[in-house]
Structures are given as structure tokens and as C-alpha cells.
Amino acid sequence: MSSPWKRWSSSLILVATWVAMMSAAALATGEWREELARICCQADVASELSSEELTRLVQESDTLLLQLEKIKPDEAKVAIFRLKKSRDFFQYLLQFRAAGAKENQPAD
Amino acid sequence: MRGIFWLLLIALLFCGAVVSAETFGVKKTAPKPDQYGNVVMNNLSDQNHIAPVVFNHWLHRALYTCRLCHVDLGFAMKAGGTGVKEADNVNGLYCGACHDNKLAFGPEKKNAFGNTEKYCDRCHSLGKKVTFVKDFFAFTKGFPPARFGNKVDWLLAEDKGLIKLTDQLPGITIPRKALKIPLDSELKGKEAGMPDIIFSHQKHAVWNGCELCHPDIFGVTKKSSVYSMQEIFEGRYCGACHGKVAFVNLDCQLCHTKAVF
Numbered sequence: 001m002s003s004p005w006k007r008w009s010s011s012l013i014l015v016a017t018w019v020a021m022m023s024a025a026a027l028a029t030g031e032w033r034e035e036l037a038r039i040c041c042q043a044d045v046a047s048e049l050s051s052e053e054l055t056r057l058v059q060e061s062d063t064l065l066l067q068l069e070k071i072k073p074d075e076a077k078v079a080i081f082r083l084k085k086s087r088d089f090f091q092y093l094l095q096f097r098a099a100g101a102k103e104n105q106p107a108d
Numbered sequence: 109m110r111g112i113f114w115l116l117l118i119a120l121l122f123c124g125a126v127v128s129a130e131t132f133g134v135k136k137t138a139p140k141p142d143q144y145g146n147v148v149m150n151n152l153s154d155q156n157h158i159a160p161v162v163f164n165h166w167l168h169r170a171l172y173t174c175r176l177c178h179v180d181l182g183f184a185m186k187a188g189g190t191g192v193k194e195a196d197n198v199n200g201l202y203c204g205a206c207h208d209n210k211l212a213f214g215p216e217k218k219n220a221f222g223n224t225e226k227y228c229d230r231c232h233s234l235g236k237k238v239t240f241v242k243d244f245f246a247f248t249k250g251f252p253p254a255r256f257g258n259k260v261d262w263l264l265a266e267d268k269g270l271i272k273l274t275d276q277l278p279g280i281t282i283p284r285k286a287l288k289i290p291l292d293s294e295l296k297g298k299e300a301g302m303p304d305i306i307f308s309h310q311k312h313a314v315w316n317g318c319e320l321c322h323p324d325i326f327g328v329t330k331k332s333s334v335y336s337m338q339e340i341f342e343g344r345y346c347g348a349c350h351g352k353v354a355f356v357n358l359d360c361q362l363c364h365t366k367a368v369f
Contacts, residue, residue: 037282078182092323
């Protein structure tokens with residue numbers, strides 16, 4: 001891998017960490033609903049997102065899931081169900097593209 | 109070859125009847141139109157000495173998209189799978205997202221004289237004589253007919269504007285973006301002479317949302333040619349909805365472009 005790629009990916013990690021920290025901060029003030037809405041509504045346009053964007057959404061979902069699991073289940077269980085559906089769909093698209101790439105097919 | 113096909117067809121018809129009767133869970137015979145898609149919820153009711161809940165799809169699906177309930181509000185697509193508790197409803201989750209005395213009747217409410225009226229048995233109705241506000245036959249009168257299931261062509265009913273489906277509940281479900289829908293992927297028949305399958309991403313995605321089908325019902329490894337009609341009749345793949353709530357699998361030509369027999 002060339003070094004611009006490395007630099008680029010490390011800044012991606014930085015951004016992801018920043019977003020994760022922000023979402024944790026948001027959660028502290030009980031604003032997890034906003035983060036949930038931000039992530040989940042991306043599922044509607046997910047087929048047009050880049051693989052990098054999808055990967056980031058999966059990571060952000062996992063971060064939020066960890067946070068939601070600390071909230072009282074009676075409050076968070078629907079949110080967890082909802083978030084898992086979106087997360088798994090992002091993952092599905094990523095896997096579908098990877099499988100397509102392996103077969104040397106365009107991952108339309 | 110033809111003989112085998114007929115045998116298969118008869119076997120399929122037989123399985124179909126058993127499967128649809130089983131999903132209904134109450135009757136042994138195929139359900140009547142007003143009972144098709146009804147789900148009995150009884151994880152906790154019996155053991156708490158209250159009649160089990162009967163949830164009807166015919167009314168709710170005429171008002172809301174599938175994804176509103178099965179993606180946004182967290183209902184599982186399996187009888188009893190959600191694990192609803194009465195406390196959840198009171199907290200505004202599940203049925204309580206709507207049955208809150210505003211959008212629809214709630215468990216109880218104070219009347220003009222300050223007395224409490226209870227509406228428990230409208231939901232907890234299994235085995236009870238309950239007078240419902242909405243009657244199936246009055247409600248669906250004049251709707252375009254179909255051969256099986258609710259005997260309603262729900263798609264055409266929507267196209268004709270007889271029903272209007274709500275997709276979001278402001279303040280309760282997350283705001284959605286306009287759906288981006290992939291070009292239709294054509295499903296080819298896997299047997300020689302087997303007509304191709306009609307499957308529209310466009311239609312399905314609008315009602316169901318992408319997340320309901322992928323990856324739970326259609327994962328990456330399961331390509332179109334991997335599943336069989338038998339599996340569909342058993343309630344997998346297309347059969348996760350067709351034969352339970354969406355139109356019945358006995359209507360072969362609704363999915364197979366040319367008559368199958």
C-alpha cells in the first residue's frame with residue numbers, strides 16, 4: 001500500500017474515533033435518539049453509499065449498540081432492534097460487494 | 109417429466125394448505141378471509157389469566173406499511189417473537205406507539221363522567237365475543253378481489269387509492285430519507301421450462317424497506333437459484349411473508365410469469 005493510502009486510512013480512523021466519542025458524549029445527555037436516527041436513515045440510501053461510508057456506519061452502529069445495551073432494556077429494546085436491522089443491512093451490502101469483487105463481477 | 113410435475117404440484121398444494129393453516133394457529137382448516145393474517149399473541153396472557161391477544165393484519169396493513177411495524181416499531185415477523193409486555197404498551201412501545209388514546213384506543217380512558225372505561229378485550233379477544241368498531245366485510249367492501257388469503261388484491265386497492273399507507277409516525281419513528289431502490293434483479297427459473305419469477309424491488313422496498321429482507325430473509329450466500337418452492341411453502345424466503353400475510357403461494361401465476369400448469 002502506498003503511503004497516501006495509509007495517511008488517508010489513519011485519518012479515517014481518527015474521524016471514526018471522533019464520531020464515536022461524540023456519540024458517547026451525546027448519549028451522556030440522553031441524546032441517543034438523534035444518533036440512532038442519523039445512522040438508521042442512511043439505510044434508505046445505503047445502496048448509493050461508498051464501501052468506506054458503509055464500513056463507517058457499521059462501526060458507528062456497533063459503538064451505539066454498546067451504549068444502548070447499558071440503558072434500561074425496557075427503554076432501549078426497540079432502539080436496539082431498530083439499529084441492528086440497519087447495521088446488518090449495511091453489512092449485507094458490504095458482503096455482497098465483496099462477493100461480487102471476488103467473482104470479478106461489477107458489484108452494481 | 110410431466111407426471112413428476114403434477115405429483116409435485118399436488119404435493120405443493122397439500123403442503124400449502126397445511127402451512128397456511130398452521131401459521132394461523134387456531135383453526136385446522138385454511139383461514140377465512142377475515143382471519144387470514146391474524147396472529148395470536150400468548151406469551152404471557154394465559155398465565156396472567158387474561159384472554160390472549162388477537163392481532164389482525166387486514167386492518168393494520170390497510171393503514172400502515174409493513175416496515176413501519178416490522179422495522180421501526182420493532183415487531184418480529186414471527187407469532188410471539190416480539191415478547192410484548194403490557195408495561196411496554198403503557199410506555200408507548202409496540203402496540204402502545206399507536207394505541208395511546210390519541211391515534212387509536214388505549215387500554216383505558218376516563219369518560220365524560222370521570223369514570224374509567226376499559227378497552228382490554230378489544231385486544232385480549234381470543235375466545236371472547238367482542239364487538240369491534242371495524243368489521244372486515246364492511247371495511248373491504250368494494251375492494252378489488254383476489255383468489256385466496258384476505259381475498260383482497262391489496263396492491264390494486266392501494267393503486268386505486270382505496271387505502272393509503274402511512275410510513276412514519278412523526279415523533280415516534282425516525283425520519284426516513286427517500287428510498288434509493290436498486291434495478292430489479294431478475295430471478296430465473298431453475299428448472300428447464302420453469303417460467304421466470306416476477307419480483308419487483310420497487311414494490312417490495314416501498315412497503316417493506318430494505319432492512320426487513322436483507323439479510324434476515326435474503327442473505328448474501330443465498331443467491332436466487334438456491335431456494336426451492338418447497339422452502340417457500342415452508343415459510344422461508346418469499347414464504348416469510350407470502351402465505352402468512354401477503355398473498356398466498358397457491359396463486360402460482362402471480363409469481364411465475366406464465367401459467368405453471
